Amino acid sequence: MKVYGVVGWKNAGKTGLMERLVTDITQRGYSVSTVKHAHHSFDVDHAGKDSYRHRVAGATQVLLASRNRIALMHELRNAPEPPLEALLAQLAPVDLVLIEGYKRDAHPKVEAHRAVTGNPLIAVDDPTIRAVASDIALELDRPVFDLDDTAAIGDFILAEVGL
Template identity: 80%
Template sequence: MRIYGVAGWKNAGKTGLMERLVSEITGRGFTVSTVKHAHHTFDVDHPGKDSHRHRVAGASEVLLASKNRFALMHELREEDEPPLEALLSKLAPVDLILVEGYKRDNHPKVEAHRAETGNPLIAPDDPTVHAVASDVPLDLDRPVFDLNDTKAIADFVLQEVGL
């Protein structure tokens, strides 16, 4: 399984970079899945809907399906948040899995960085960050790309994973 991450602090441009990378890489004929870490409680369900009622009633899992997609919701209830590896095992095989967040995990990553946020770089203290995509020039011991140069970042990621 080939996995590559996009990490960074809040408002660093992670989601925009992920979106552009998925589009660029799938446009080259590769299959891509994504994993996004949410730091806050989130819900893909809505109160009053049948699937929500199933969950509230105590179902461990609810699979919501239509002709266009399906979503499997697994209630953790008293369980801890599952590790990334456990979540990855639930995905169907693809050429590449791009992971947004999970900056403390050990997979290789590109760090998204916007100077205006005032946040420090993660890269200098984290060897799992193999490159930085920034909106300002940086002097680092690893590649630095323009945050908007999606093609060059995609080239780098694909070379790193052997695609």
């Protein structure tokens, strides 16, 4: 599988860019999966639901299945967070996996950047960031795209991964 990341500081536009890229690239006929890194605890089920009750009772994995979707939750129970490679190995094969976050990992990435956040560019010190998508013009040693030019960013990513 080909992998490509979208990174950036909080409120830089990562999730919106991810959403637009998934739409754009799937409309071109490619299959796409996503991985999203969260820096905090999160729940995909809620108190009172059967799956939540199973998990709280001590189950390591809880699989929910219906005719529309399946969801597998794996409770780490104080085990270390698995590396990105281990998570990717669990995905069904697709043409492209887009990864939101994991900015310190070695896969190629596009950095989302909004000037209003006041955050510095990650790309300046990170050669794995192959391009920047920004809401302002930037002078860099790599391509800079308008943050809203999803088609151009999609073209760049697909060319980078050979699709």
